[in-house]
Amino acid sequence: MTETVAEAVARRRQYIAGGTMSINRAIGPAxxxxxxxxxxxxxxxxxxxxxxxxxxxxxxxxxxDKDIDDAVIAAIGSGASLIGAGTMPWEAEIAEMLVEAVPGLEQIQLTSTGSEAVSYALRLARAATGRDTVVVMQGGYNGWSDYVSYNLMDPGDVVADHREGDEYPLRVTTAGIPKVIDTTVRVIEYNDLAAAERVLARGDVAALILEPVLQNVGVVKPLPGYLEGLRELCDRYGTVLIFDEVKTGFRHALGGYQAIAGVRPDLCTFGKAVANGYPMGVVGGRREIMALCNDPDPGRRVIIAGTYNGHPVNVAAARASLLRLKAxxxxxxxxxxxxxxxxxxxxxxxxxxxxxxxxxxxxxxxxxxxxxxxxxxxxxxxxxxxxxxxxxxxxxxxxxxxxxxxxxxxxxxxxxxxxxxxxxxxxxxxxxxxxxxxx
Ligand SMILES: Cc1ncc(COP(=O)(O)O)c(C=O)c1O
The missing domain is CATH 3.90.1150.10 (Aspartate Aminotransferase, domain 1)
Structure with missing residues (x-):
């Protein structure tokens, strides 16, 4: 007898915490x-x-997709494996392709997910500025890490009390975040330039991170002048501007939404469409910030490390995808x-x-x-x-x-x-x- 959906769900609930392999996948009806x-x-x-x-x-x-799957199969068949020491043949080409495609990328590192890319971007920004605070957007989603797990789509009553230009009272969206992190995060509304100015003017903000188009709450576009305004404010107050292009990148243009907007962030992150469903993330940006990865001063050096960074299977998928997008x-x-x-x-x-x-x-x-x-x-x-x-x-x-x-x-x-x-x-x-x- 074949398993019913109810039985399949019950079986999974026994051994998979929450019943699905990512909490966000839980849906009703199952x-x-x-x-x-x-x-x-x-x-x-x-x-x-x-x-x-x-x-x-x-x-x-x-x-x-046949092209992309064929490239992956060819990579596996060619004996490409992750040796995890030194550099490997496919790394130069993918880095060059990404840097050539996206205006804000001068140097990159590869990760396996968008969340990792975001975590590294924040770490780089903190190291570059010597500051701790990061500003995130209400209604934005930048992955699961502690620093961005605040005020994720606050409920109507919280929002109703909020006034334009103000910060939001912090509200964690997951248990398990150390209390001390609260002191390093500020939450403002997207498209509220006055709020961005107020929070950046304190001079302690390492990074302002946002999806240039909010795409985890539908499609919310920047008002004319908003992204330019953020660029100017970040320049004025010495804050690193990070575009999280995990959703917008490669979907709207080969150069990311930044190419459409004509606004260049200091750092940016990619994932998702870059490898058409294979797990790859990208963090990159201005050379002088990325150069912190091999800063001779150990007190300034930023570690970006991952056993699977630049895995040949994912790189093969990204390469096939980028070649097609480029051609x-x-x-x-x-x-x-x-x-x-x-x-x-x-x-x-x-x-x-x-x-x-x-x-x-x-x-x-x-x-x-x-x-x-x-x-x-x-x-x-x-x-x-x-x-x-x-x-x-x-x-x-x-x-x-x-x-x-x-x-x-x-x-x-x-x-x-x-x-x-x-x-x-x-x-x-x-x-x-x-x-x-x-x-
Ligand atoms: C804008 C944005 N940033 C970061 C992430 C996190 O990426 P990942 O799920 O690959 O860790 C997501 C995932 O939905 C996203 O939409």
Missing amino acids: KLFVRAKGAYIWDAEGNAYIDYHAGFAPYLFGHG RERDVYSELERLGARMQAGIEAIFARRNYPTTFVRQGSAFALYFMDHAPRNWRDIALHNDNERDLAYRRAMIEAGVFHFPAATKQSSISLAHTDDDIDRTLALTEDVVRTLG
């Missing part, structure tokens, strides 16, 4: 997924879904834009006929449908105005209809190059049915 290819994922009951979750966004070329840069991003625009026009037309407000926000292939009457400026705006209940009901009904948007309010969806016009049109037809049924 699903047991068994396969993914291109723009589709399948569950154990044989249901296929058009996938817009994309494993939290890395799959720019879709799941199981077909214009085609790739104009196709993603075209598919995104097709989705946007269809969804907007469907929801225009409803008697409740929605706003579709999109950056290229990344999109979010908010259940509120305007594009949000920041998390405060979302927490106060988005109809989360309707948002979640819509997502759950879409999943039952065969379209997978992550079932949590305001989560961002991603289109890949494996999606076709037919996939988009089928999504729109199913959306129309779902929305009509939901009322």
Whole structure:
């Protein structure tokens, strides 16, 4: 007899703490997924879904992309293994490709995840400035490390008390953070330049880190002048500006969102789409900061170390992905834009006929449908105005209809190059049915 989903979940709960291999993957209703290819994922009951979750966004070329998988298989077949001493043949090329592609990268280090890349960026910034404090954004997500695990999407009542220009009272989002870390973190709203100025003016801030587009609460874009304003403030107060491009990097442009914005951070981090689903992170930036990795003074030297840094399998995936993006840069991003625009026009037309407000926000292939009457400026705006209940009901009904948007309010969806016009049109037809049924 085959296992039911309920049995599969119960079995996992015995030995997997929390029941899923990353706490953020827990969803209701529970699903047991068994396969993914291109723009589709399948569950154990044989249901296929058009996938817009994309494993939290890395799959720019879709799941199981042949080019990338072939490159990985070739790397394994060629005897490439991680010797973990000295340097290895594939390291120069990947570093050169990254530095050439992204304006803010002069030197890099590779990691296995985005969280590690962020932790190193913060460490570098502290070493470079001799200061401890870091500023993070409400509604941003920069991985799981202690220094960035504060005020992750505060609830409506906390947000309602907040005034523009103010810092937030600190609220840890996980147990287990040493109390002493509280003294080193400040939380402000995205798109609130006055708050950034106030906190940086104290002169003790090592780093201000942000996703240049907030993409862990949908798609929240910078207001005109915001990123430029942060650049200027960081220059004025001697703070290291870090763009966390783990989600925006390579998805919107080969040079990252920084290339679109024309604002150059001091340090930046990448992950996800850089290796189309294989585990790789990148931290890099200005040469004089990265040079701290081999500073002759042990008191200033920054350690970036990892057994699996630059693992040949992940590098092979990143190389294949970057080669393709480079060779077909214009085609790739104009196709993603075209598919995104097709989705946007269809969804907007469907929801225009409803008697409740929605706003579709999109950056290229990344999109979010908010259940509120305007594009949000920041998390405060979302927490106060988005109809989360309707948002979640819509997502759950879409999943039952065969379209997978992550079932949590305001989560961002991603289109890949494996999606076709037919996939988009089928999504729109199913959306129309779902929305009509939901009322
Ligand atoms: C913007 C951003 N930074 C950092 C991370 C952490 O990356 P990882 O999950 O690879 O550690 C994420 C993951 O979602 C992210 O979205």
